[in-house]
Amino acid sequence: MSPRQRARFSAPITAFIASAPRPSRTSPLAMASHVPFLAVRPDAQFSTKSRDFASTNGALTTDADAPESAIMPTIHAPKLPAPVAFTLTLLLSLTISVFLYSLIADTAGYELASVSRDLTAQWQVGIIFGWKVASLAAAWASGYDWLDLTALTLLSNTPYYHLLHTFYLLSPTAVLSALSIDLASIALPFFLFRRPASSTTAAELKPSSRAVVHDPSVLLLVTLFGSAIYATTLFASFNTWLPVYMIQYFDKILSLGRVRESNLFLLSVLALPLGAASTQFVFVPAVLASNRLLKALDPITAPVKFDPKTATLAQTVAWNLGLGPEGFSARTRVLIKRTGVLVLASSVNTTLRVLGTVEGTEVAGVLGWASVWGLAAGMTGVLYGWVAEE
Secondary structure: OOHHHHHHHHHHHHHHHHHOOOOOOOOOOOOOOOOHHHOOOHHHHHOHHHOOOOOHHHOOOOHHHOOHHHHOOOOOOOOOOHHHHHHHHHHHHHHHHHHHHHHOOOOHHHHHHHOEOOOOOHHHHHHHHHHHHHHHHHHHHHOOOHHHHHHHHHHHHHHHHHHHHHHOOOOHHHHHHHHHHHHHHHHHHHHHHOOOOOOOOHHHOOHHHHHHHOOHHHHHHHHHHHHHHHHHHHHHHHOOOHHHHHHHHEOOOOOOHHHHHOOHHHHHHHOHHHHHHHHHHHHHHHHHHHHHOOHHHOOOOOOOOOOOOOOOHHHHHHHHOOOOOOOOOHHHHHHHHHHHHHHHHHHHHHHHHHHHHEOOEOHHHHHHHHHHHHHHHHHHHHHHHHHHHO
C-alpha cells in the first residue's frame, strides 16, 4: 500500500477518534458507572455523609458501607391472604408428614410402631390430629419465620426422640428419620407461604450488634455454650434421680444401658444441634432487638438519667437490678419472651406427645421427663442473657 493510499484509508478513523467526547480533566469520575456504588463524586470519597454507599477509592470495605440487601438478603413468600396462606401451609404440612412417614414405614416405621400406643379409636386419632393442627396454628400466630420455627421444632421435639433412643433403644436411623420429617413438615410450608417477620435492617443495627450476628466465631462459641448447658442438665439428671424415676413411672422401658454409657463429652456432642437451634431462636433475636425496639433509650445515642423522685416502682426495681431506667430493655424483653416460649413448647409438646403415643407411660413420669428439658431451656435463656450483656 502506497503512502497516499494509507493516508486515504486512515483519514476516516482519525476523524472519528477526534470527534469522540473526552472526559473532563477536572472531574475524572464524572462518568457514572453502571455499578451504583462506584458512581460517587470525588469529594464524597472523604465525606462522612456518604459512608453508607462508598468508602475511599469507591470500594466497599465494611458491612456498614454495604447496602442492606448486600448484608441481609431476604426471599419473600408470595403475598396471599392470611387465611388462604395458612390453609395451604396446613395442607402442605400434613401432606409432607403423611407422605414421608409412608416412605419409612417399611424401615423405621416398625421400630416406631413397637413402642407406640394402639391408636385405633376415632377420638384418639382426633386428638393427635387436633394437636397437629393446634401446633401449626400456634406457629402461624407466633409471627416467627421458618428459620425460627425450624429451630423451635428441633428444640421441642428432641426430648421425645431422645427418650425413644435412650430408654426404648430405638436406632439412630429411626429416630433421625422421624425427626427430619417433623422438621421438613414445618420448614418447607412456612418457607413457601409465610412472609418473613419484619427484622432489624442493617441501617438500624449498631456495628457491635451487626458484628456479633455475622461473626461465625462468636456464633460458634455461643452454640458450644448452649450445647454444654443442655448436656450438663441431662448428665446431672442421668447421674442422680432420673433413672430410678423413669423405672418407676415408665412400664415399657427396655434398658438403662445407654444412660450408663452417657458421659458429659458425648452428651455435649449430641447436643450441638440444640445449641445451634437455641442460638438461632433465643440469642440472635435478642442481640438484634437491642437497637430496633428501644433505640431512643440507647445510652450512647440518648443518655437518660435515673430520677428517683419521678421514677415508678417498676423503674426503681429495674434500675436497682441493672436493667435500665425505663424497665426491661428490648434485649431483656426478647430474651424473656423467647425463653418462655421455648420452655412452654418443650414441656407441653413433650408431655402431650409422650403421653399420647408411647405405650406404658404415666402422667407423673412424663412430667418428670419434660421438666428436665424445660429446666435446660430455661437455663439456656438465662445464661444467654448474661452472655448478651457482656
